[in-house]
Amino acid sequence: MKFRVILFFLISVFASFLFPLDGSGRIYKIKSFPKDAVLILDDSVQKPFREENGVTFYDIPASVHYGFLRAQGYRDKYLDFQQISEETREIKLEKLDTSLIFRSTIGTGSSSQPKSIRFSPDGSYLVAALLHGRGIYIFDFKAHKEIRKGVIPKEYSEKKGFVESLFINRLGELWISQMTTGMIHVLDSKTLAYKMSFPAGGKWSKVIAADPSEKRVYISNWESRTISVVDPDRHSVLRRIEVPGIPRGLALSPDGRYLYAGIYSKGKVVKIDTKTETIVKTIDLGDGAPRHLVISPKKGLLFVSDMYYGTIFTINLKTDKVIRKVYAGSNLNTIALSPDEKYLFVSSRGKNSRNGYLEKGPDFGKIFLYNTGRGRIEDWVWGQNQPTGLDISPDSKTIAFTDFLDGLIEIYNWER
Template sequence: MNKFRFRAALPGGRLKFLLATESSGCHSFGVKLLIRILVLFFLLTSCATPELHPPESSGITEAVVSEPREEERKEEVPVEQKAVSETPTETVEPTPEPAPAPAPSPKKEPAVREVKIVQESAPAVFPASPSALYAHRLQTYPAEETEREVTFRIFPREYLIQTADGDTLLEIKAVSSEKDRAVYSLRAGAVLISAQGYIPQIISLSKHDSLIEAKLERRSGPLIRVGEISTDYQPKSVRFAPDGKSLFIANLGDFTALSQFSLNPLSQIRSFQVPQEYRGDSGFVETLILPGREEIWLSQMTRNIIHIFDMNTGEYLEGITVSGIWPKVLLATEDGSRVYVSCWDSETIVEIDTESRHEIRSFKSSGTPRGMAFSPDGENLLAAIFSSSGIDKIDLETGELLATYEASPGRITAMRHIVYDRYRREYYITAMAAGQVYRLSEDGKWLGWWEVGEKPNTCAVSPDGSRLFVSCRGPNNPDTGYLHKGYEFGKIFVINLISGEVESWIWGQDQPTGLDISPDGQYLAFSDFLSHKLELYRITRSSQPVARGGQ
């Protein structure tokens, strides 16, 4: 027998093939050639590189149904809100080492809904339309066995409520309506709320729900919602920490004087407590972070005292009793050596030395002072007078009232808050009774105003000077007064300072009051005074060139 050996290098190693032919005394060249051809064919087919195929798709993992925001160029997902009376599925846990909690306030209300983005797997077969996808999502909530009546308080008021029947959305008509509320008879476990120009929201329901309060977010605009969190009772002023990672809220009607919240995640960090003797009167109004001292100051108007805390630990440091009555706004000099306090009832402005923590003197104003701002050279103090339409100009060296600039002589426009725009060298003042924001030049000339929503409160200029943000409380309750929820949510107005026009507005909740912008200009936060909420939004970049110059 003649043996022909062939070796081939294969991916698995060296492989030997032994091919044998039985000899009959004749070695045909044709036989040898045929054997070589067969071996070569085997080697080629064994060593060929396999064709690669991508793995099969596992399906869509996010339900994308909304139209894109114009400036984001990305798709939205439907937003799900928990009902007012429903217990949130994810609670915000405070970080360790909180300050001792006071006795529960009898004024507290139950926490309201939790807002979260729906990001669940889509069905294996993707519905043919957004409506069908909404319908599919609604059917994942189990319906009740019997119909029950649920009251809705939704803004904007021109909205639709829909449930699902297969792949179809069905509009539900209200059984009755009165003022800001409408009653619906429902079996559905969730409803879709939509309105022209707004992002639809899915709201889950339970058999225990009696009142649903919600607002819709605009499809486009400079503000994109991040989230909201419940606060203590009647949150008043809002102030970002210098690093922009947290913020502080003064609680007007609560035993807890001051609360601190982190931004990422949006959660409460700690509570700041005043000594027991001051807690019962509440009345905590405005805050001030003292430059270079890691201190946060808080006014308590009901006790005529300024409380001082360690900003980083929450430790109570000291209280400064002032001669003025009903102290409110605090303003520090650039070097932090002096703090000025506007005192409402005494119509005075108090000056405090921050090193000794003692009052030095007080100035008389022309009326009820509230917001304050310095002149660019730091030599004068401008105070907004709530009891008129005036702005007081006070010489800080002599304490003399140099002038009162009246926007509308003889009229009470309730000048509340004042900020300085260093890019345009002018002041902006919210006129609460007029529903306007006034413009005042450095030399005391009135330059005009913007019409905004009812009861403008706090305003703030973005760090790049491109926009002015204004919180507007909305109409007072005509039947029970401003300390009760009105018949319309308040609003946040955005004024484009480059074009000089009102750019946009969004819904707040019940009486948006305090407002601040993060130091990097990326976030806007505001308090809802009667909803007991803190809301956080991301600010998109202005499409126009930002302001330049200034001091």
């Protein structure tokens, strides 16, 4: 008898921990960013009855239909409780003191894994390459709707693995890389009609970069450890440049004389003479993982995002020496330079899950605004699960970035 009483007591305590005490059953689970956000119901702070792994559990009375999530320095987030699901709601708040103003989100498909994103040269549409989708997602930025064009043939699209894009303005073309097939797919940049596909010249081809004249194009081949040299007029590979490791980010010097390539597996940047197609210098960044490279022609600087260290390296193009190293955040990915070259936008995926990057981590990622003159982070906003691709509109008024694990594109206005 005594054992039964003790067992009943333990079950009661355990049940009160798992479920709200009033028995309403309206459990609302929130994972918020910032993590110190509180729930406001009827102008009062609602205390959670449970917290576990960053998720806060609330008991929502049946008579309450709405509330707010609130944190100091952020805008209140309105919450509708009329339809409460069992799933955890992941919610981010928007900062009050920021130049980056949230505009909208665009869904590309929950499991599509949008990798990169790019504005068209006139800023009229966006192109997102889908790593786990069948090609690309095109969004009419002015009409605010999907453009159902740019369909890549089924023999390629069903193999997925689309990574990066590049506009070849001289030819009026949009190129898309597909790592699973080692192909480059070509669309008409005005009509978005499919034109052709051609071999990139390596395995797991990723980044595409053109010289200033757009008469030579370079493609980094991840598994081949080579960089393809391409004649864009003929859509054919001329030669391959071997590099000492896994290449990813590429950037051309303002005169097109040199190609800089980030060697992701070695923590180095190699400088390649485009005339001789040989490595003439190696810039050591430590044991990091340089992912994306961007050059500022006006300042004569090369910016490198390092995914391992979470830092932005600044390299002087005259001396090829690192002149600055600034920590930004965990798992840095894409960087995009503003047209006036005064600011660098940086996407940070945030910390990985214990099981790897293909599962949601403990934090949302962030978008940072880095002042290229002062060499410091001056602003930031929350992204969602793994902000990856990033671009800024030609008029500097808008930024777009992808949330890799959510299948989302987020749009922000930049109010300077």
